[in-house]
Amino acid sequence: MDFMMNVILSSVRMATPLIFLALAELYSQRAGLVHIGLEGLAAIGSLTGFLVSLITGSPLLGVAAGAAVGILVNMIYAYATINLCAEQIVYGMAINIFAPALAAFIYRVYFGAGSELVQVGLMNSLASMLGVTPTSFIGKLFLEQTPMVYLAYALVIFTAIYFNKTKSGLNFKAVGEYPKAAATLGINVVGVKYVACVICGALAGMGGAYLTTCYTTTYTDGNVAGRGFIALAAVIFGRWSAGGVLLACLFFGFCDALQIRLQVSSFGVPYQFFQMIPYIATVVVLAVIGMKKAGPKGVGKPYLREER
Amino acid sequence: MKKLFALLLTLAMVLSLAACGGGKTEAPASTGDSKEPAAESGKTYKVAMICDSSISDGGWGMACYNAMIAAAEKYGWETAYSDSIDQSAYYDNIVSYCDLGYDLIYAPGNQYTDAVLQAAEEYPDIAFALLNGAESTPSKAANGNVTSLLPDATQIGWIAGALAGLMTESNTIAFIGGMELDTTKGKYEGYKEAAAYVGAQEGKEVKTLDIVYSNSFSASDKGIEFAKAMMDQGADVFFGDASAVDSGARQAIDEANAASGSVKVYDIAQPSDSLGQNECIICSQVTDNSGLVGLSMEAVENGTFGGETIYGTLQNGVLSVGAISDLVPTEIAEKYQGYLDQMTDGSFMK
Numbered sequence: 001m002d003f004m005m006n007v008i009l010s011s012v013r014m015a016t017p018l019i020f021l022a023l024a025e026l027y028s029q030r031a032g033l034v035h036i037g038l039e040g041l042a043a044i045g046s047l048t049g050f051l052v053s054l055i056t057g058s059p060l061l062g063v064a065a066g067a068a069v070g071i072l073v074n075m076i077y078a079y080a081t082i083n084l085c086a087e088q089i090v091y092g093m094a095i096n097i098f099a100p101a102l103a104a105f106i107y108r109v110y111f112g113a114g115s116e117l118v119q120v121g122l123m124n125s126l127a128s129m130l131g132v133t134p135t136s137f138i139g140k141l142f143l144e145q146t147p148m149v150y151l152a153y154a155l156v157i158f159t160a161i162y163f164n165k166t167k168s169g170l171n172f173k174a175v176g177e178y179p180k181a182a183a184t185l186g187i188n189v190v191g192v193k194y195v196a197c198v199i200c201g202a203l204a205g206m207g208g209a210y211l212t213t214c215y216t217t218t219y220t221d222g223n224v225a226g227r228g229f230i231a232l233a234a235v236i237f238g239r240w241s242a243g244g245v246l247l248a249c250l251f252f253g254f255c256d257a258l259q260i261r262l263q264v265s266s267f268g269v270p271y272q273f274f275q276m277i278p279y280i281a282t283v284v285v286l287a288v289i290g291m292k293k294a295g296p297k298g299v300g301k302p303y304l305r306e307e308r
Numbered sequence: 309m310k311k312l313f314a315l316l317l318t319l320a321m322v323l324s325l326a327a328c329g330g331g332k333t334e335a336p337a338s339t340g341d342s343k344e345p346a347a348e349s350g351k352t353y354k355v356a357m358i359c360d361s362s363i364s365d366g367g368w369g370m371a372c373y374n375a376m377i378a379a380a381e382k383y384g385w386e387t388a389y390s391d392s393i394d395q396s397a398y399y400d401n402i403v404s405y406c407d408l409g410y411d412l413i414y415a416p417g418n419q420y421t422d423a424v425l426q427a428a429e430e431y432p433d434i435a436f437a438l439l440n441g442a443e444s445t446p447s448k449a450a451n452g453n454v455t456s457l458l459p460d461a462t463q464i465g466w467i468a469g470a471l472a473g474l475m476t477e478s479n480t481i482a483f484i485g486g487m488e489l490d491t492t493k494g495k496y497e498g499y500k501e502a503a504a505y506v507g508a509q510e511g512k513e514v515k516t517l518d519i520v521y522s523n524s525f526s527a528s529d530k531g532i533e534f535a536k537a538m539m540d541q542g543a544d545v546f547f548g549d550a551s552a553v554d555s556g557a558r559q560a561i562d563e564a565n566a567a568s569g570s571v572k573v574y575d576i577a578q579p580s581d582s583l584g585q586n587e588c589i590i591c592s593q594v595t596d597n598s599g600l601v602g603l604s605m606e607a608v609e610n611g612t613f614g615g616e617t618i619y620g621t622l623q624n625g626v627l628s629v630g631a632i633s634d635l636v637p638t639e640i641a642e643k644y645q646g647y648l649d650q651m652t653d654g655s656f657m658k
Contacts, residue, residue, distance in 0.1 A: 006540055010533055104392065117366025117555060117585060133567065211529070217559050220362050220526040220552045221392040257533065263520045264537040271488075271521050 003265065005137045007257050012141065012149065013215070015253025017042070019152040020207030021231035022238070022245045023159060024200040029235060030163065031196030032176040032298040033081055034088050035074075037095030039228030041201060042208030045070045047103035049209025050120055050219040051110060059123040059213035063148065063206055066213075070205020071198050073099055078197035082190055085302035096228070104221045119217040123147060146214040148206075153246075155203075160242035172196070176296035179303045189303055204228075233282055239294040255281045353608065355380060355412040355601075356405040357389040358398065360419065361525035365552035368525065371580035372416035372439065375597030382598075383605045385412075392526065398423035406431040412608050413437070414601060418489040421445055428454045435613045437604040439597065440491045443617045452615040455607070457600040459579075459620035461491045463627055463651060465498020467593045468576045470647040470656075472499065472545040473506030473514050474640045475574055475590065481514060482543035484534050484557055485521045486550035493519075495549055505657050506647060517543055522553040531556025539564055539573060546575045546588075558586040571635055581630030592630030599626055622652045 021038050028035040045066035053062030077095055080086045111118060127134055127143040134143045162169040174182040175192045183189050207227075212219050230252055237251075238244025255278035263274045355376060363373035369391060380387045388410070390401050398420050402413055406427060415424050416439040425448055428436045432451035441456030448454075472481045483499055485492045500516040507514030517538055522530040535546065535557035546561060548554040558575050565571045565588055575588045579595035600620055607613035620626030629648060632641050650656040 002540075006537070010536065014529075014533070111364065117364060117370065119559075216528045216532060216556055218366065218528055218552065218555055220365060220528060222526050223528065225524070225527055225529075260520075260530065260533045261537045264517065264534065264541060267518045275521075275523060 003261065007254065007261050009137075009140055009144075010257030010261065011250060011253035012145070013253075014256050015249045016149050016152050017207045017210050017215070017227055018231055018234060018249040018252055019156065019246060020203050020210060021227055022234040022249050023152075023155055023242070024203035024207065025231050025235045026159065026238075026240065026242065026245055027196050027203070028200040029240065029299050030173055030176045030296055031193050032179060032296060032301065032303065033193060033196060033200075034092070034300045035077065035200055036089055036092035036232060037074075037077060037099070037228070038204050038207075038231055039224055039226070040095040040097070040099030041070045041073060041204035042211070042224045042228055043100035043222075044073055044103045045205030045208025046211045046223060047107055047208075047219060048205070050212035051106070053213050054118065054120045057121070059121065062120075062213045063209045066205040066209025067202040068205070070203075070208070071201035074197050074201030074204070078194055081302065082193045082197070085304055088300055088302075100221070100224075107219065107221070117218060120212065120219075122217060123214045126150070148210050148214050156242050156246045163242065173296065176298050178298055180307075183305070189305075193303070207231075230282075233286065236295070237285055237289065239289075240296065251281070251285070252278060352386055353383070353412070353605065354386045354388070354410045355414055355605065356387070356408075356410045357414040357416065358393055358401045358405075358420065359389065359391040359416060360393050360395065360398070361391065361551040363389060363391045365526065366555040366582070366585060367551040367577070368416070368549075368579060369551055371578075371595070372414075372597055374580065375601050376414055378598035379602040379605055382602055383609070385605060395419070399426055402427040402436075403430070406434050411435060412604060412613075414604075415439065416597070418442070418491050419487055424454060425449060435604065435608045437601065439600065440489070441617070442490065446615045446617060449615070453613065455604060455614055456617040457597075457604065457620065458617050459595045459597075459600075459627055460622075461494030462498035463622055464578065464593055464595070465495040465500070466502040466651055466656065467622075467627065467629055467648070468495075468547040468578070469499040469502025469504075470506045470651075471576060471591055471636075471644050472547065473503035473512070474510065474644055475636065476503070476507070476512070476514055476545045477572075478542045478544045479507065479512050479514050480517060480542040481545040481547070482517045482535075482538040482541075483519050484531065484538075484546065484548035484550050484553060485519050486525045486548075486553060487523060488521055489549075492549045495547075499547055501657070502647075517541060522550055525551040525553065528552045528556030528559070531558075532560040535560035536564075544573045546573070547578070547593075549578070555586075558588055561588040562586055574635065577630075583631045583633055590633045590635050594628045594630045595620060596626045596628065622648070 025035055048069040049062035049066035052065035053059045077091050080091045081088045123146045125144050125146050134140050171187045172192055175189050179189045211223055234245055234248035237248035259274045259277045263271050357376050359369045361369040363369045376387055393401055402423055405413055412435045414437050418440045421441060424436045424438050428449045432453055436454045437457055439457045445456045446454050481503055483496050496519045503514045520534055531553035546557055561573045561575055565573055574590045577589050577592040581592045581594050582589055603618055
């Protein structure tokens, strides 16, 4: 039972960056823009969060800066795909190549060729802010998390309400489904797509910044470690709904945490079997429930106003 | 006209792609600090290092980079490096440096063996120093231009294991591995047997948790999770061979110590003296990589490089122990020194 409780605590920690990235992708796809460049946005967000947190001493400012930089970089993608109607997958890949390289470059320029391990202070958890040390499982689960974790879950709830219960959310979804019909109703399609890109950039940047302001004290190249792509899979798993996306991210986090704990506590079994678990689970679940029919129909197609 | 223009642009793009090389590599950052050119001919020798982890990872990459810089300063060589390289790009990076006319390529790890052997065959005039290369590797190089620099993995494990066996109070210790390399396995076995032996001398039955692999030298978040899981299993002394993953583990250990109010869980660092970097570090196993690199540089200048294995042991001073923290009580430090002396004169565990 102890083992399971520790795995659940681990999976909540490991799922949070995925939730941010998956929500970013959800907003983007709901507006008809498939964004495979989350990895790059998270990388530059993570570096910015690290640097700003180091310079100003405030992890919160680091997160805000990460979001801002994510928006900036995503504007390149936005302009290319919305105004110039370029291929979304290609530009997403371009961001994936450009942004991590830029992050590595900035890191090298700022710290020089020096090789000392630079560590930064992390955000305080709610428990330490309240001055308590929870010992029970429920206490640890709900109190020993940084504010970003609570923000992630709040965003999920907000997203679910926004898309399903508000008029603005419905308009947003319409832009992703069939932009021409949305345009005839007077919805500013291009405007909504830009807003989607801003939200996507902000959330992806925050997801990356979470890694260096709330999780690890150091920045290394490649610390995003494929989470951008897992987030993409999570959106498909979750059938493009906020609640589904949350469950998918928790599932991935669970598999990853399980893999690590199993490696530690079992003897003699080749570790490669455990490392396979998250990916095999992904393949199985995608095969079983990953039908693309649930997604926005207009995703991936450029919006050309003059077309009939 | 438009077609011609497009063709010219395509040509320019193809040429620039060819010039840039592959993947996620950084442009070689040359720190031209040649104090005096080494050989009588006035030639400035150049050494390049490739590394799959970052040179600021707080562990392996950092130590190897510093070793190269120190040796280069002593011998008056120029240096360059490429770090955070993907496995698929090892060979391409080595070849880029070979094409640029570097005299010595320094590859700090067993994982570069295949790439080094392949490049060595194509560039017979360039020297390749493979840290942690196997004893059989130099003989596999047809041109005889590969040397293995082999710090004794078992002794490294002993150095850490003896202290772990003395310091552990829960009788459970842990080891975090990066990739499944022979040298990592050797270090783990040495760690396990030394801790068990020393523990037995103290009347304790010290158990080492099964080795875990992060399969990455840069995923510090995995280090955090591994350390937490291992601490839940009762481990109170950690050692590792995983660069930035070890840094993540130390972060988790520091957090756990802070939460419990006192430093109860310890970490032994490697391969450079890292005392003071994290609160939990009680000691470091130090490998004088710069000495090994320096020997390679000397051999290149004298023209005697290649085809051999240069060992690093406690006996020849390449392996040593770093500063011991105040967290280690004096009696334990003295006993530890006793065991180290036994290792040096060959009577340990006999």
